Amino acid sequence: MSPKDDAAPARRAVDGQRSAVYAAEQMVFGLFDNVGSGRAARVGGANLTLPHEARFASLESIDDYVVKVLALPAVVERFGRAGVPVRVRSRRGAAAATYEPGPEGGVIAIPAANPGGGWALRELVVLHELAHHLDDSGGPAHGPGFRTTLADLAGLVLGPEVSFCYRVIFGESGLTDARPT
Numbered sequence: 713m714s715p716k717d718d719a720a721p722a723r724r725a726v727d728g729q730r731s732a733v734y735a736a737e738q739m740v741f742g743l744f745d746n747v748g749s750g751r752a753a754r755v756g757g758a759n760l761t762l763p764h765e766a767r768f769a770s771l772e773s774i775d776d777y778v779v780k781v782l783a784l785p786a787v788v789e790r791f792g793r794a795g796v797p798v799r800v801r802s803r804r805g806a807a808a809a810t811y812e813p814g815p816e817g818g819v820i821a822i823p824a825a826n827p828g829g830g831w832a833l834r835e836l837v838v839l840h841e842l843a844h845h846l847d848d849s850g851g852p853a854h855g856p857g858f859r860t861t862l863a864d865l866a867g868l869v870l871g872p873e874v875s876f877c878y879r880v881i882f883g884e885s886g887l888t889d890a891r892p893t
Contacts (some may be wrong), residue, residue: 715755717828727852727853727854729852729854729855729887730840730852730854732885732886732887733854733858733859733887734854734879734880735885736882736884736885736887737836737840739881739885740874740877740878740881741834741836743755743762743877744762744774744836747762747780748802751763751764753877755876755877755880755881756865756876756880756883756884758876760873760875760876760877761873762786762873762882763871763873764832765834765835765836766835767835768824768833768834768835768838769833770824771800771801771802771822771824771825774800774820774822774824774833774838775800777798777838778798778799778800778820778833778838778842780794780795780841781839781869782797782798782842783885784868784869786868786871787846787865787868789847790864790868791846791861791865792848793845793846794846795800795846796817796818796821797816797817797818798817798818798819798839798842798884799817799819799820799824799843800807800819800821801819801820801822802821802822802823802824802825803821803822803823803829805823805829805870806813806823806825806827806828806829806831807823807834807840808823809821809822809823809838810841811841811842811844811845813844813845816845818845819841820838820839820840820841820845820854822837833870835870836866838892839862839865839866839869839870842865843858843862843865844858846859846861846865849861852889855889856888857886858867859878859882859888860880862878863875863878863882866878870883
């Protein structure tokens with residue numbers, strides 16, 4: 713996930729909300745980065761307790777995480793593409809994490825091994841890339857279908873508070889989901 717992130721070349725041209733999605737996600741990341749020891753945050757007028765976000769030490773740990781997320785019963789039930797495998801690989805450069813669809817499954821490319829790539833070793837970034845894999849809406853790479861997928865996935869994995877954060881911040885940023893919550 714970064715300004716250079718693209719889920720599929722065919723969707724690039726119609727992905728007009730990508731920058732707005734990244735800006736909204738930076739607000740979500742900021743909530744997690746700046747939450748105090750009590751994990752309390754105020755979002756959309758609601759007081760929430762945010763869960764801890766995983767930070768990864770290696771590509772192997774991200775790969776293990778991805779396999780486990782795709783096997784979660786709630787994820788399997790909600791997303792038809794959960795049974796399609798995703799592998800994790802290193803990416804050159806430090807500016808972007810990406811998702812690449814493929815005939816045998818998807819690939820998440822993380823710049824973890826590169827100087828300055830440590831920003832991508834966080835759970836919210838990996839969930840963003842997984843949302844590209846799970847989004848079967850056929851819409852723009854960062855369009856309403858993707859945003860719904862991301863909010864739903866974050867809620868299933870991290871808890872409803874995180875889904876709420878995404879939905880409120882997307883809404884306050886002028887971005888809407890494909891369906892109501």
